Each structure stands twice: as structure tokens, then as C-alpha cells.
Amino acid sequence: MKILVCIKQVPGTSKVDIDEETGVLKRDGVESKINPYDLYAIETALWASEKTNGSVTAITMGPPQAEQIIREAYMMGVDEGCLVTDRKFAGADVLATAYTLSQAVRALGEFDLIICGKQTTDGDTAQVGPALAEFLGMAHVAWVSSIDSIDDHGIIVEQDLSDTTETVKLCYPCLITVEKDIMQPRLPSYRKKLTSSEKPVKRLTLEDFYDHNPENYGLNGSATKVERIFPPEAHVEQVIMEGDGEELAQRLVSLILERKFI
Amino acid sequence: MSRLEINYALCDGCGTCADSCPFSAIEIVGGKVEFNAACKLCKICVKACPKDAIVYTESEMKSVDKSKWKGIMVYVEHTDGKIHPITIELIGKARELACKMKQTVQCIFIGSNIEKQAEKLLEYGADMVYVYDHESLTYFRSDIYADVFEDCIKNVMPSVVLVGGTSVGRSLAPRLSTRFRTGLTADCTYLDVRENSDLIQVRPAFGGNIMAQIITPSARPQFATVRYKVMDKANHVAHPTGKIIVKKLPDGINSAIQIVNVINKEKKPSISDADIIVAGGRGLKNKNDLSILEELAEALGGQLAVTRPLVEAGWTDYTRQIGLSGRTVKPRLIITCGISGAIQFAACMNASDCIIAINKDKNAPIFKIAHYGVVGDLYEILPSMLDRLKRKEQVI
Numbered sequence: 001m002k003i004l005v006c007i008k009q010v011p012g013t014s015k016v017d018i019d020e021e022t023g024v025l026k027r028d029g030v031e032s033k034i035n036p037y038d039l040y041a042i043e044t045a046l047w048a049s050e051k052t053n054g055s056v057t058a059i060t061m062g063p064p065q066a067e068q069i070i071r072e073a074y075m076m077g078v079d080e081g082c083l084v085t086d087r088k089f090a091g092a093d094v095l096a097t098a099y100t101l102s103q104a105v106r107a108l109g110e111f112d113l114i115i116c117g118k119q120t121t122d123g124d125t126a127q128v129g130p131a132l133a134e135f136l137g138m139a140h141v142a143w144v145s146s147i148d149s150i151d152d153h154g155i156i157v158e159q160d161l162s163d164t165t166e167t168v169k170l171c172y173p174c175l176i177t178v179e180k181d182i183m184q185p186r187l188p189s190y191r192k193k194l195t196s197s198e199k200p201v202k203r204l205t206l207e208d209f210y211d212h213n214p215e216n217y218g219l220n221g222s223a224t225k226v227e228r229i230f231p232p233e234a235h236v237e238q239v240i241m242e243g244d245g246e247e248l249a250q251r252l253v254s255l256i257l258e259r260k261f262i
Numbered sequence: 263m264s265r266l267e268i269n270y271a272l273c274d275g276c277g278t279c280a281d282s283c284p285f286s287a288i289e290i291v292g293g294k295v296e297f298n299a300a301c302k303l304c305k306i307c308v309k310a311c312p313k314d315a316i317v318y319t320e321s322e323m324k325s326v327d328k329s330k331w332k333g334i335m336v337y338v339e340h341t342d343g344k345i346h347p348i349t350i351e352l353i354g355k356a357r358e359l360a361c362k363m364k365q366t367v368q369c370i371f372i373g374s375n376i377e378k379q380a381e382k383l384l385e386y387g388a389d390m391v392y393v394y395d396h397e398s399l400t401y402f403r404s405d406i407y408a409d410v411f412e413d414c415i416k417n418v419m420p421s422v423v424l425v426g427g428t429s430v431g432r433s434l435a436p437r438l439s440t441r442f443r444t445g446l447t448a449d450c451t452y453l454d455v456r457e458n459s460d461l462i463q464v465r466p467a468f469g470g471n472i473m474a475q476i477i478t479p480s481a482r483p484q485f486a487t488v489r490y491k492v493m494d495k496a497n498h499v500a501h502p503t504g505k506i507i508v509k510k511l512p513d514g515i516n517s518a519i520q521i522v523n524v525i526n527k528e529k530k531p532s533i534s535d536a537d538i539i540v541a542g543g544r545g546l547k548n549k550n551d552l553s554i555l556e557e558l559a560e561a562l563g564g565q566l567a568v569t570r571p572l573v574e575a576g577w578t579d580y581t582r583q584i585g586l587s588g589r590t591v592k593p594r595l596i597i598t599c600g601i602s603g604a605i606q607f608a609a610c611m612n613a614s615d616c617i618i619a620i621n622k623d624k625n626a627p628i629f630k631i632a633h634y635g636v637v638g639d640l641y642e643i644l645p646s647m648l649d650r651l652k653r654k655e656q657v658i
Binding site: 061062063064065085086087089090091093094095098119121124125126127128129130131133134135138139140141142143156160161162163164165166167168169170171174218219222223224225226227228229230231232237238239240241242243244245246248249250252253255256257259261262 | 297300346401408428436441445449466467473475520527586594595606608612631639643644
């Protein structure tokens with residue numbers, strides 16, 4: 001069985017400042033890391049491949065330095081890795097990102113099961129997984145919290161919805177997005193680090209795709225446009241209280257009683 | 263195609279552009295400027311270049327006949343026919359947008375044995391409720407629900423589609439927006455509409471303290487998801503005038519997903535439904551100190567909530583987490599204790615009626631959104647508040 005896991009490199013911290021005068025983003029010296037939710041996806045993929053005697057390919061789309069997270073995936077035990085990178089992919093929204101990934105998946109061959117993390121910590125949209133499934137014309141189940149069984153024919157998973165937990169059966173090919181804590185991600189292994197240090201990471205660019213038209217990728221292939229970015233607004237009316245603890249406590253309790261919160 | 267080009271007649275390879283790039287997407291290699299795939303075409307480098315050597319060229323936009331797409335469609339979220347309150351909030355917003363556009367509010371209701379429930383939507387001012395009622399639609403399955411939703415959109419051609427930012431909505435909306443090759447903006451905190459029917463969507467972006475204003479300028483329909491408790495509920499209308507339209511299932515639809523079992527989760531009181539919340543953040547020194555907050559919450563008849571780092575540290579479970587990766591709350595009163603107020607948190611509670619923020623650092627961003635900013639030590643203030651509240655009880 002062939003399993004694909006989609007991962008992304010994200011900023012190591014979510015702390016980003018904006019220069020209020022120029023409106024310029026300040027991201028000084030921010031390190032990058034693998035999206036934490038993707039570790040659960042990698043673990044699930046490795047587990048599924050062990051159960052079915054399959055293989056796991058990890059794919060990521062990003063700048064050349066995103067190769068690092070493929071190396072990390074190798075250290076966890078992933079068999080093959082692929083970096084999708086091209087300047088023409090720059091500025092992609094959900095639609096263009098999912099389309100690019102779908103073209104990359106087609107270039108890599110057929111997969112039975114595709115696994116994504118529930119969302120990324122930088123975009124926080126949770127949309128690319130289902131959008132990719134749509135482009136590939138396969139069924140998807142999001143928010144998978146556990147896997148009941150898996151074999152060469154299909155997979156039975158539990159889907160965590162707000163009021164219910166649904167157990168559903170899917171046939172291949174299909175895509176699932178997995179919740180945090182579905183499985184405890186294994187740590188990178190030192191031995192695997194040594195054995196994979198020379199292992200190649202396949203690179204795919206626009207040239208390798210079936211659809212070569214640059215208009216369908218990056219900013220041009222995006223349906224949404226960011227018009228402007230700005231710092232969040234502050235409330236207008238404000239009361240600032242300072243003083244010692246006793247005095248502040250007394251003012252707060254009076255306020256709560258006056259405004260009839262209790 | 264839109265792109266950035268360097269005019270080497272002007273460029274002296276100074277590297278200002280590389281330093282200005284927030285995404286580390288520019289490198290100077292042998293005096294040449296190279297952009298890599300991290301480039302978001304944000305054009306910050308264009309402004310930063312002291313020689314005006316970076317040129318941005320935009321390609322022609324694809325076009326769509328916007329006049330063919332009319333009305334605001336709301337996806338009705340429900341469990342077994344019981345309508346989720348997010349739907350009423352979406353109808354409220356849709357009504358407001360529809361009034362500006364002089365268009366209608368349309369609901370799409372997918373399920374089984376739901377026709378009766380559809381009447382309720384009319385009471386909140388929906389103009390049309392399209393009902394797809396069939397046994398095979400009893401439980402949410404992304405593929406078959408998307409097929410039905412697609413049928414409705416093709417027939418009705420709404421300009422805007424609003425979907426709740428719930429587990430179901432966030433799984434369903436991207437399938438649909440992709441099928442129509444159009445835009446989807448997740449977790450909008452503000453929506454408005456222009457005369458040309460472009461939806462103005464605002465959401466927290468780049469995982470940081472920044473809001474982004476997003477439009478879908480050349481595709482229809484425009485999809486947006488909105489989180490629970492961000493918009494105001496629609497008002498009841500005294501004399502509903504809307505219509506229920508029962509639709510037939512499109513031919514040949516089939517699901518690749520087979521339902522094995524469905525368990526109703528035990529309904530725990532959720533912080534999303536709380537009227538009063540006491541929330542703790544990294545200003546707390548250790549896990550046991552949460553009990554002070556819990557006691558205060560109890561004394562106020564409210565609930566305890568926390569920020570993401572506390573959940574990650576294992577102090578309490580994620581059902582109590584406020585934030586983009588947790589829950590959105592809109593209580594009558596929220597008291598934040600030792601919370602600095604990062605956007606991921608603030609965006610999910612700043613619609614609260616009254617925000618009291620307690621923090622030692624008077625420069626903490628939480629004070630920008632607080633109605634009452636209390637600069638002080640929570641370890642002095644909270645025990646004294648508890649004491650006073652208890653004494654009040656005795657007097658009563």
C-alpha cells in the first residue's frame with residue numbers, strides 16, 4: 001500500500017510584529033520548524049504502513065530550505081521525500097496550494113491513502129486537506145481522532161464532530177486529516193539520521209507537472225487576494241485601573257455588582 | 263503573470279530588499295537578486311528598495327459576470343435536525359449584507375426528516391430555505407453533502423456562501439469552493455460588502471498579530487467560514503414571509519463513505535456557551551494556581567478558560583482553551599488573568615460584552631482590547647476579590 005503524508009514548514013514562533021508606520025511585517029530571525037500537527041500525520045502514516053506492509057512518501061511545498069523537514073521526516077522513518085518548489089508557486093492561497101499539490105501527487109504516481117495534519121499553525125485554516133481531496137477526486141474525512149482498523153481494502157476511522165463521534169469506513173483512494181493526539185509521534189532516530197543523511201529528496205517544479213500553465217499557480221492561480229494587512233483595532237472607551245491589590249480588588253467587585261454580572 | 267523583476271540598470275546589489283523581506287525569500291547571489299518560493303508577492307521589497315529597482319507587474323485579471331450571481335446563501339448546520347446556533351448568527355450577518363445588496367437570504371438545509379425544522383429558519387428572516395431531505399443524508403458525509411450543495415449552488419447561483427467554522431463546516435466548505443474554483447476565507451471576524459458585490463473579509467493572518475483584508479475579486483460564489491459566537495444572532499421576525507422549497511436529490515449521487523456507528527457525545531458545559539469566564543494565561547506561576555481562578559469563576563457562576571500554552575503544558579484539557587486552535591467565546595463578562603493577549607487569543611474573545619484584563623505589564627497587548635485594564639498582580643487581586651465576594655454572599 002502506498003501512503004502519502006503532506007507536511008509543511010512553519011515559523012518557529014507565532015510572534016510577528018507590524019511596524020505601525022510603514023505597515024511592514026517584522027519577522028526578524030524567526031526560525032522554522034515542521035508544523036506540529038504534521039508530526040501526528042507522519043506517525044499515523046508510519047503506523048499505517050507498518051500495519052499494511054506499505055511505504056510512506058512525505059511531500060511538502062515551500063522554499064528550498066523546506067527540504068529540512070523532509071530530512072526530519074526521514075529521521076522518523078519515512079521512505080521517500082519530495083519537495084515541491086518553484087518561484088512560480090509564490091503567493092498561493094488555498095485553491096492554488098491544493099492545485100499545486102494535486103499536480104505534484106499526480107507526478108509522483110498513485111497513492112492509496114493520503115494523510116494530512118488537522119491544520120497548520122501559521123495559516124490555521126484546515127482547508128488544504130479537503131481541497132486537495134476534491135482536486136484528486138477522492139473522498140475525505142477530516143478530524144480523524146482514531147483509527148479502528150486498516151487493511152489493504154480500506155480503513156475504518158473515528159471522526160470527531162462537535163456533538164457526535166462518527167465511525168466511518170472508507171475505501172481507497174481516500175484522504176484523512178488527523179487530530180492532535182491520534183498517536184504519540186515517535187522521536188527522530190539518530191541511526192536513521194545517519195543512514196538518511198545522503199538520501200536524496202526529490203524535487204518537483206512547474207516543469208515536472210502535467211499542467212505547465214503558470215497562470216494556474218501561485219498568486220495568479222489564487223482566487224483570493226489580500227488587499228491589505230493591518231494591526232488589530234483597539235477599543236475606544238477604556239478605563240485603566242492602577243493601585244494596590246486590595247484597592248483594585250475592591251473596585252473590581254463593585255464593578256461586577258454594579259453592572260449586575262451576578 | 264504577476265511578478266517581481268529587477269531593473270539591473272538601477273540595482274547596485276545593496277541587499278536592502280533581502281533584509282526587508284519578512285519571509286526570507288530574497289538572496290543576493292553574485293550581485294543578482296534571487297527570489298525563492300517563499301515569496302508571497304507582498305511587495306514590501308518594492309517599497310524598501312532605495313533605488314526603485316524592483317518592478318512589480320500585474321497580469322490581467324480573469325473575469326466573471328458578477329451580475330449573474332445573487333443573494334447570500336447560508337449553510338444550515340445541525341445535528342439530527344437540531345439547528346446549531348451558528349446558523350442563526352450567519353443568518354443575522356447574511357441579512358445585513360443582503361439588505362445592502364438589495365438581495366435575498368437563502369438557506370440550504372441538508373439532512374433527513376428536517377422539513378419541519380426548516381420553518382424555524384423562516385422565523386429568523388430567511389427568504390428561501392432549500393431543503394434536501396433524504397435518508398442517505400442523515401449523517402454528515404463530505405462527498406455526498408458536497409454533491410447536494412453543488413446542485414443547490416448551480417441552481418440558485420448565490421454571490422456569497424457563508425458556512426459555520428465548525429468541524430462540519432470546515433470540512434465541507436473547502437470541497438465546495440474548490441469544486442467551483444473560487445475563493446474561501448477561513449474564520450472571518452468581520453464581513454462587509456461593496457457595491458460591485460465583492461465581499462470584504464477580515465481575518466487574523468500569518469499566525470501573528472496582524473489582520474488581513476481579503477477579497478475574491480474575479481470568481482463567484484465567494485465562500486467564507488465564520489466562527490461560532492463572532493457575529494450577532496438574527497432577530498425573530500413577527501410575520502415570516504420566506505418560503506420553503508423542497509428539492510429533489512440530484513441524480514446518481516453516491517457516497518464512498520460508509521457510516522458504521524454514531525455516538526452522541528456527552529454534553530459537557532462548554533466555554534463557548536458560558537456567560538461569564540475567568541481565563542488564565544502564562545502569568546500563572548504553577549498548575550495549582552488555576553484553582554484560584556476556578557474558585558473565582560465558581561463564585562461568579564462562570565467557567566474557567568485558559569490560553570494555549572497552559573493546555574500545551576498539560577495544566578488542563580483543550581476544551582477550556584480560547585484561541586484560534588481552541589474555542590471562540592463571547593460571554594457577557596470575561597476576566598483575563600496574566601494573559602498578554604496574542605492575536606490568536608484576542609481574536610477569539612474580543613467580541614465579549616465586557617473585558618476585564620488583569621496583568622502586571624502595563625504594555626501588554628491585552629490592554630488594547632480590554633474595557634477595564636487592571637495593572638496589578640493577580641496574586642494580590644484575586645484572593646482579595648474572592649474574599650469580598652464571599653463576604654457579600656454572607657450579607658445577602
